[in-house]
Amino acid sequence: MVSLRRLFWLRWALLSAQATMLLTCEALAGVILPYRPLLIIFALQTLFNLMTGLRLHLHSSDDAAPSDAELMGQLMVDLTALSAILFFTGGATNPFVSFYLPGLAIAAAILPWRMVMALALFALACYSVLLLEYVPLNLINPDNAVNYHLAGMWLNFVASAVMIAFFVARLSGVLRQRDAQLSQAQEQLLREARVEALNAQAAAVAHEIGTPLSTLAVIAGELRGDAEHRQHGATPVAGYLADLQTMEQQIELCKSILARLREDHATVAPQAIASWLPAFVERWQLRHPQAQLQASAAPAAAAQEIEPARVGQILTILLDNAARSQQGATPPLQLSIALESGTPHATLCFRVADHGGGIAPLLRQHLGEAPVASSHGGQGIGAYLAQSTALRMGGRLSWHDHAGGGTVAELRLPLAARAAAGA
Template identity: 70%
Template sequence: MPPDTAPSRPGSATSIIPVRHNLMSLRRLFWLRWALMGGQAVLLVSCEAVAGVILPYSPLLAILSLQAVFNLLTGLRMRMHTSRGGMPSDAELMGQLMVDLTALSANLFFTGGATNPFVSFYLPGLAIAAAILPWRNVIALAAYAMACYSLMLIEYVPLNLHNPDNAINYHLAGMWLNFVASATMIAVFVARLSGVLRQRDAELNLAREQLLRDARIEALNDQAAAVAHEIGTPLATLAVIAGELRADAADPRLATTHVCAYLPDLQTMEQQLELCKSILARLRDDHETAAAQRIDAWLDGYVERWQLRHPHARLEANVIGEAAALPVEAARVGQILTILLDNAARSQLAAGHEQIPLRLAIALEDNRALPTLIFRVTDRGLGIPKSQRARLGEAPMTSMHGGQGIGVYLAQSAAQQMGGRLAWHDHHEGGTVAELRLPAPSLAALPAASPFASPLTTSPR
């Protein structure tokens, strides 16, 4: 027999699943029908000589011929599916089994009806249907088989026996043959098909594991890209300070300047280096940083770390109402907010409003259908043109203050992975309000609040 799986595309999770399962089922029905027709032909030839049963040959031969023609058409249909790369539908397989049940009913009608020991041959056909078809189709076929059986309790052509006294022996012999044929069909077809299904389940499990591995790698790639974006700000600060130090060293007028005069610059460089180390440590310790934290316990530390990135900017953050007690995925939410706040700080700097503090407000929108946690970053910068706002986050694009839009693209992608979204609105006093909306997590995700939780409002001293 040919293999049970079709060629697959590498890298696709569904590629290792046997996509031609229905085609293999049709092929097995095709060969099983030839085998059953061969058995019918043997019985037609030998029944009278061996069992003394006179059969109505004309209708039985007509039924056998129609079965042969139908099976030849089935063979052509299989070739068509193979050449076109198609797959039989469940309705087509149901039609195949319906034809088989009809042929069986016709044969039984002319050979004793419900008194024929082969009348239980309906059961292997229904077992095959249960193995390859949805339950609705199986119920329909079972109802059809019961209707045919019930009809043959009333109307059928009686068997013509040479010796009616041997009817019981003939019936027992027929029941034995029926059992052998049914057991063979179930063993060859249904058991083999069950093995294929078990193999498919194993392959599906492998596909799920591969998907999980791919998801972990994709998440690590996203985090690495976000970390690379975050680390650009402290590196830019270090580059500016290094350039100033180099210029001072080359200036003859500053040749006698003591090192202690550069102490603030050196301290800033140390802070930026520590910030770079903490960002890289977060990439290494992804398992720990991905844990959920209460917003009121996480916010102060986050604001302090962000201030190290922008020592000349000011950030005022506050949590409103019940949002303080909610858990938040600190790593990813922190990355998104860092990108939004970085852009807001650069926009305000470009607009000459660096003295105005940025504002981060966190609130819970208590919608009964879908409670939403909202993070709003407000700046008084240059604003975002409406032509860009609709496409912002969908692809990298150049911003008004010199950015390439990669950070916003990463932030939108991360928000969508968390089931949320980013949106930007004009501020009534000028500037932009960037809004991160996430499904509100359950309060049961974290233990009760610690008595040492940080205050709900924080701002740099």
Template identity: 70%
Template sequence: MPGVAPQRHGLVSLRRLCWLRWALLAGQALLLVSCESVAGIHLPYKPLLYLFAAQAIFNVTTVARLHWHGQHNTVPSDAELMAQMIVDLTALSAILFYTGGATNPFVSFYLPGLAIASAILPWRFVSALALYALACYSLLLLDYVPLHLHNPDNAVNYHLAGMWLNFVASAVMIAFFVARLSGVLRQRDAQLNLAREQLLRESRAEALNDQAAAVAHEIGTPLATLAVIAGELRGDASDAARGTTPVADYLPDFRTMEQQLDLCRSILARLRADREPLAPQPLDTWLAPFVERWQLRHPQASLQSTLAPDAATQPVDAARVSQILTILLDNAARSQQAMGHAMRQAPPLRLDITGDGHALRFAVTDHGGGIPPALRAQLGEAPVASTHGGQGIGLYLAQSAARQLGGSLSWQDHRAGGTVALLRLPLAGAAPLNLTSPDFQP
């Protein structure tokens, strides 16, 4: 999600205060130059020039401070931002002192300053600044340098024109600064909400994984019992003395049953092993055993895999990547099997692994019935029932595992019919991917 990270909010505020101060200095200089010729108001140029120079020097130090924060990867504290605001209010008070005090229509410039402070500072600092601004305003009621008008009869018109300029400047300041900062705060809130949702998804996925581990423990004994029975039946079927009995006709089925039971036991053993962290494996080492294990799970399906040379040596988290791709391939096989009644020879499933310099891409392609658009938007975000009888828990776990690896899952229609499930993972040592719209076209 693009936006400003919460910890960078103070740096953004200080940078915008700096730019706003430059803009105000430019406006003040323009008024100083044109005030006498346009409005007939004589100003004390010498003290005002000193004040403008002091503000410019202070803003140069602010620019240096911004560079310092950037070099040291730090952010301004609330106290530093408050000091900036105090300097601005003090400079405004000094300028007003030499330009009519409380009678100057720009005296209400205190309010935009306080509005900016309320957008970037905690309430206790804003309260202190409000009291400071009130004290300055009160002093300006008592002591100030009166304005010298060439034509005092136009004082009311000058005051109204000044109020109009004050309103325009205040509106611009609030629109530029406060509204922009409010947008930053909204982006920050959106990022926090996204983080909470991500944490909730991971918690649900962790709970499902714990349930899977408990189920795996519980079904260990029934699987062992079935393995013993299948072994005895296979022994009876292969006994020459029983060659004339009907049980001999089921010998291939008994062998397949034993094979599948052995596969189930190996999956349970791998589940226990996967709970321990394993070292990453290169793709060219991991791919062939993975394809062989999956093919044993689906002897009626055909899987073709390709591995691009630029991705062959890339290391991957074998346990999680195997879990994700197993779920994707299982769903692809079921989708294609559902179309098997209308297809005498179903095309093989495909697993294509490529790299693009920034990420690894695992594309699982099937020629099934496809995924309805309404369902596709929900896949991986929550358990949802599919058209093939599944509940979407596997894809939910797969999406969670992909996000934990810094990647994501997406689904697209294939040109020749069916679906392409795309898993994108960052290369080893790279930053997590920001995948709002994957750039893969099947």
């Protein structure tokens, strides 16, 4: 689409330059041109470019790109029109005969090499014919022919340089941008493939771990029953009653987490942050009874809706890492949610702050981009999964140093991208 659009506008520029030369050539250069055939050629070029504009509109409506054959046909028409103009204006003796080269340079930038070779052979054939058959230029003063030829060559060089610089250089920039987008898409596909592999592995582990958890639940229940029984009150197990109750609670929590894996998260309706946040904090505190968490949401953010499954998954990973980094430090973890409107789209910003030992700069560069080992024994898989989920939602994760020591993890989700993902 970009190539055809540039050909369309370049052809209008050439037609304007040709019309200007037709009107001023006799007065400025003393060359009498055959106006009638040239006007017919210009009219046909104008009609063809109007049809090209219609094709551009149809391609835009269908969101389709022109084929290589269509682009080759466009350039073939241009070379044919140039040959016809040169035929009536001196043939190979016209200094603008090298205008074939910019056309071939454009073809080389947008077409496969076989089509470029076909156009080059066509241009060579036209040039060869113009060596033998052409209408000589009618000069008012033939003695100035050499000067006119040199001036024409200078104008030809300027026009060719402008065409190549404008079209080929700009088109090369578009192609480089497209290559960069393709590379980014390939990286995204690779990331998603890794995430799918990890998800499949997690599903298999969840299936296998169900039986051991059920066994542990039975054993913990029996031990708690023995600890609570009056006849067994003097046995050593009675001293572990509180621990056994906590163990049962954690096992039930694990079983409830596994049960949630069976839910289809795609069908979970969005929830407002105000109603979702307290339940999320309560569930996380059950998993980390030794940690303290303070959560707050700004009024503007509390009214926004989120996807509870995916956002909850990301924040759970961030909070787990923060709790592991802080390792029982007295200051509570901080979870704050704000709505920022300084960007092109309003953005929800989730901040998780801890007072741990921080993240090494070298580790931070790769955190979330690939699984990496940390000083706390983790492998960085959670951060990698969280980053992948954030990218699929149109957002991104980042980590910064906390002013009071520790780390701040930020999840930013554009509202427009989040709405599109939920649609």
